[in-house]
Amino acid sequence: MTPLSPSPHAAIPLLDLKRPLGQTPGLAHALTQAFARVLHSGQYIMGPEVAAFEAEAAAYCGVPHAIGTSSGTDALLLALMAHDIGPGDDVLCPTYTFFATAGTIRRTGARPIFVDICPGCYNMHPEACAQAITPNTRAIMPVHLFGQTAHMTLLQAFAKRHALIVIEDAAQAMGAETKDKERAGSMGDAGCFSFFPSKNLGALGDAGLVTTHDAALAERMRVLRVHGGAPKYYHSMIGGNFRIDALQAALLRVKLPYLDAATEARATHAAQYQALFEASGLAQAQTCICDQTTTQAASPEQTPLGLPNNPRGRHIYNQYTVRVRHGARDRVRATLGAQGIGTEIYYPVPMHLQPCFASAGGRAGDMPHAEAAAQQSMALPIFPELSTDDIERVAYAVIKACA
Numbered sequence: 001m002t003p004l005s006p007s008p009h010a011a012i013p014l015l016d017l018k019r020p021l022g023q024t025p026g027l028a029h030a031l032t033q034a035f036a037r038v039l040h041s042g043q044y045i046m047g048p049e050v051a052a053f054e055a056e057a058a059a060y061c062g063v064p065h066a067i068g069t070s071s072g073t074d075a076l077l078l079a080l081m082a083h084d085i086g087p088g089d090d091v092l093c094p095t096y097t098f099f100a101t102a103g104t105i106r107r108t109g110a111r112p113i114f115v116d117i118c119p120g121c122y123n124m125h126p127e128a129c130a131q132a133i134t135p136n137t138r139a140i141m142p143v144h145l146f147g148q149t150a151h152m153t154l155l156q157a158f159a160k161r162h163a164l165i166v167i168e169d170a171a172q173a174m175g176a177e178t179k180d181k182e183r184a185g186s187m188g189d190a191g192c193f194s195f196f197p198s199k200n201l202g203a204l205g206d207a208g209l210v211t212t213h214d215a216a217l218a219e220r221m222r223v224l225r226v227h228g229g230a231p232k233y234y235h236s237m238i239g240g241n242f243r244i245d246a247l248q249a250a251l252l253r254v255k256l257p258y259l260d261a262a263t264e265a266r267a268t269h270a271a272q273y274q275a276l277f278e279a280s281g282l283a284q285a286q287t288c289i290c291d292q293t294t295t296q297a298a299s300p301e302q303t304p305l306g307l308p309n310n311p312r313g314r315h316i317y318n319q320y321t322v323r324v325r326h327g328a329r330d331r332v333r334a335t336l337g338a339q340g341i342g343t344e345i346y347y348p349v350p351m352h353l354q355p356c357f358a359s360a361g362g363r364a365g366d367m368p369h370a371e372a373a374a375q376q377s378m379a380l381p382i383f384p385e386l387s388t389d390d391i392e393r394v395a396y397a398v399i400k401a402c403a
């Protein structure tokens with residue numbers, strides 16, 4: 001037996017943050033210049049870089065107001081605090097999401113009410129929201145998971161019927177659009193973004209943003225961002241330090257103009273994956289059932305591989321997540337890993353099964369679609385700088401491992 005022979009190919013990581021520097025002419029230089037600009041300005045907190053980034057990000061998202069924050073998590077917390085959500089309030093959110101969605105709700109003292117997802121698009125199912133609502137529900141927090149907008153037409157109609165505040169968790173969805181071309185973060189009372197380095201628009205550290213159409217709410221969030229002091233040292237509200245760094249704002253201003261080209265590259269990769277997977281006969285696109293009045297899929301899909309649904313609008317593929325059925329996910333993932341292909345599981349444990357929320361009484365089996373997704377989902381490399389050869393190699397490795 002020969003020992004493990006080295007892979008004949010270079011590794012394909014899930015994400016490589018250094019590659020844009022080599023492959024985008026002028027980017028590294030422009031970032032270095034932005035750093036020097038801030039360095040020599042002597043203004044490291046707030047100031048013109050923050051104001052300019054907020055104006056540019058607001059225009060990009062199609063809203064009049066944007067408030068830069070220290071992270072996506074703090075963007076969510078700030079939006080909740082600005083709406084006075086706290087003890088005694090319930091907030092609906094999907095159980096299948098990154099922890100910060102539920103964590104920030106709980107940190108205000110409110111109670112997250114977990115909702116199951118659509119098995120096709122992975123976003124919170126409108127009918128499941130209707131079943132979960134409580135007398136104390138004040139807000140709903142849809143997440144545009146993986147970069148595809150939730151079914152906002154139905155979710156907003158539901159919110160309107162029950163007079164609920166809508167806070168979009170758009171952390172994975174900068175630039176995503178509904179089929180009516182409405183941008184993520186422009187539909188709710190507030191939209192919250194993350195610029196964590198792995199997001200489609202990534203800072204060189206932590207940063208976030210809240211967007212809104214409401215001038216009074218924007219002003220309230222600006223005050224809460226600096227401890228609730230207005231004027232400084234005079235506090236009618238208790239806020240926090242939720243500021244974006246001037247440096248991150250300056251760096252993000254350099255990166256924002258590249259975002260649409262990066263999104264197109266992601267969409268091209270996704271189309272290539274879909275064509276290769278469908279040609280294998282092992283895979284089909286999942287069906288979104290958000291517009292059905294039942295959360296049950298009419299005919300369960302059974303191909304070994306489930307592909308992202310054909311999107312409702314502009315999916316920005318922050319992640320390209322496939323579903324590996326029949327209990328094969330972990331084996332397939334290990335096979336890819338042995339070939340140097342990076343994958344990730346978003347997310348292995350839904351919120352209703354997290355130990356920190358156990359007192360809410362969530363049990364295995366309560367949220368079947370989220371639990372199935374947690375057991376089957378696997379994110380493949382989709383970052384813009386991948387080549388068509390890279391995508392082909394990943395696709396063939398997945399097909400071979402699933403066959």
Ligand SMILES: *Cc1c(COP(=O)(O)O)cnc(C)c1O
Nearest residue numbers: 071072073098100171172194196
């Ligand atoms: C990344 C993310 C957040 C949190 O953003 P941070 O900037 O890491 O604090 C919140 N919600 C979702 C859905 C995310 O993916």
